[in-house]
Amino acid sequence: MHPLRPAAGFLLAVLALASADAGARTVYRCVQGGTVSLATAPEPGSKCTAKEIDDNAVSTPNLWGSMGVFSGTLYEREQDGQKVYSTRNLPGSTPYLKFTVQTPPGEPAHPGLGKVGKPRLDRYPSEFKAAARQTGVDDAWLRAVAHAESDFDAKALSPKGAMGVMQLMPEVAKEYGVADPYSSAQSINAGARHLRALMHRYKGDLTLVAAAYNAGIGTVSRYGGVPPYAETQEYVSKVTALYELYLRALGRKQVPERPAL
Template sequence: MASVQARTVYRCVRDGSVSLATAPEPGSHCVAKHIDDDAVKLPNLWGALGVVSGSLYERQQDGRTVYSTRNLPGSTPVLAFTVATPPGEPAHAGLGNVGRPQVDRYAAQFRAAARRHGVDDAWLRAIAHTESGFDAKALSPKGAQGVMQLMPETARSYGVTDAYSPVQSIDAGARHLHALLRRYRGDLTLAAAAYNAGVGAVARFGGVPPYRETQDYIAKVQALHASYRLALARVASAKGRAAP
């Protein structure tokens, strides 16, 4: 019997956007996915992003021809594509479904906190969605509390007096994420890793810790970030059309 051949596709994330490539992309966080050539159904590597449209690009990297759905320097477009990804597709066994964006949950509070502390509104909501599902009364087995699931000592450091107040939790969460982004020079992946596992773990491993929980957490945040960016853009567009 002939041996089964496999292809390797890299799922790469940069600034909350997902691309697929035949080689790791410079400047992106890439994870290799191995696909058997005789697979009956190709896996969805995009995540729950709705309808994804774009182009496949060709470029030279390390002396060979590679392909990517991200337009990197030196790329030439070779093919346009549209892919419909299943809504609410399970992200990872330990984290349940990604779920659809919930743009109406504490919308004013997220907008205000994001603007006040200089963080991306969509990313802030993606963190909250992953952490608590927007449950203001959420309490984790480790003691994290509220919408943003802040540990008590972290909440106190930001002046939180009521950990279950959505206004205080969201504002403190935005401040904490802003501080992490400053620490990691704007790297969303490292900031999310530190939010989940702590800055000590990120320092100890020199990057994303090799914890399955943290790696699954980052992937879910990234998928939700992309979903919230699209959802908030649609909301803004609808408001623009409704304006006199």
């Protein structure tokens, strides 16, 4: 087995060179079960997209997405009579190279907002109760999302344009007929209706609801689950933890099990 290498570029270079004997510099970005892998051939059971690597490029592209720092192994195996390489441990694989990758951090949707802290039941109690009563969405869940999104700041504005207590994107605010996204009552009501729609779509799976609220429905669909973005995974964990805190703060002792990411 080769020694540990720290650079993502080295890993991509190995993958590109491994595919050179076929006359192409192609790396496949494969998604399966919400996880991303890179390979020199499409992986069985994964949804793979071919990415061309420029032979003359000084730096290689980031194909992982924003996933923070992580370590893994490049595996070698036989597929269709040829040697192929993949960062996913598929049947018949043997370890070829260990690596550590640091991906670009990406732009957080809500920088500095939504730190986990003590429950704040004093923030807009009538608005949350009214929205919960109207939509059937749990009051504790609404508060958890608002806490994570804006820390209950009605004037919050993210670099990506999300606004108000529930950090509604302009298209979401428009969809739910919000005239003033900085109105706490309108923001909470629209946020509750949006969460109700997501809960219907994902059959009550709060992990997917939180992921879609943060990253968008299209992203969750593309990855078939929680996307492999550090921000979204941290967001889901944060909202889940806050939900438990608000359930207790509201005097409800039945705390749901935390779904696995």
